[in-house]
């Protein structure tokens with residue numbers, strides 16, 4: 652038996668850290684949404700009881716460090732599954748980019764194995780297990796657009812933003828999420844207006860979404876890596892309607908309403924940045 656699952660990337664339209672907790676994590680308020688740049692996870696059920704991983708990109712770990720491996724291992728142990736699985740990951744989402752590639756691979760593996768191993772778990776149960784792997788995994792299990800609180804694992808679905816283009820540009824550096832949170836001074840930053848972003852989305856106001864884009868982690872990453880600030884400035888100069896760094900970076904995204912302008916920005920950025928993508932937001936059907 653085999654199954655294939657798409658694992659899309661996320662962007663943070665708004666990311667606020669309210670305070671640092673005693674367990675070392677930050678209490679956050681984030682508005683997250685999925686874009687149609689995705690990894691592909693192929694799962695093949697095996698009868699040797701082993702979990703094995705292969706990845707199309709050589710520099711992504713193919714052992715216990717892989718978040719998809721951890722997802723399979725968690726399900727196998729919790730439900731005493733005797734079967735094994737071979738996981739093949741076709742990587743399209745840039746790695747250590749702030750786009751939750753590894754988290755989405757883990758979420759897709761949880762969902763795929765739920766089917767392949769006939770576990771009958773609900774999305775809520777899969778999301779709860781996902782939270783044990785990483786803070787972004789629960790959101791990736793649900794997908795769509797959501798307000799994420801707690802350390803990122805408490806998910807409240809909201810409406811999808813209006814359709815638009817999303818240009819992603821990643822400078823050739825990897826950023827450590829742990830390091831960025833460690834350097835963050837929650838009391839010295841300008842906080843996001845999360846409620847204003849929720850309202851802008853509910854009212855389908857593209858203009859208000861663009862004016863409320865805010866990510867407190869920019870205060871750290873832009874200072875550490877001036878090339879991220881440079882890409883942000885270029886995207887604004889080329890005419891994106893709204894520009895922000897995603898997650899802990901270094902990927903910068905630009906929201907663009909009109910296709911002709913999207914082409915102009917994409918071509919302009921390609922001149923000095925190799926990793927540039929023009930994608931769409933993934934909108935859920937009921938919104």
Ligand SMILES: C[C@](O)(CO)[C@H](O)COP(=O)(O)OP(=O)(O)OC[C@H]1O[C@@H](n2ccc(N)nc2=O)[C@H](O)[C@@H]1O
Pocket residue numbers: 663666675676677678679681749751754784785786787788801802803828829832833898899
């Ligand atoms: C930056 C974001 O990607 C935005 O969506 C997330 O907040 C981080 O999600 P993630 O990469 O899944 O993070 P995890 O793997 O859970 O945590 C990595 C490290 O980031 C820090 N961390 C993470 C989440 C959080 N709410 N507060 C934190 O301080 C912790 O030091 C943690 O050890």
Ligand SMILES: Nc1ncnc2c1ncn2[C@@H]1O[C@H](COP(=O)(O)OP(=O)(O)OP(=O)(O)O)[C@@H](O)[C@H]1O
Pocket residue numbers: 711712716717718719740745746747748749750751752753754756757787828898899900
């Ligand atoms: N399936 C996976 N795909 C990519 N990286 C993985 C995977 N599993 C484990 N990793 C490890 O996780 C690290 C972070 O990768 P990832 O692409 O998930 O970062 P990210 O997009 O910044 O995540 P986030 O936005 O959740 O902080 C990588 O350096 C890699 O070694």
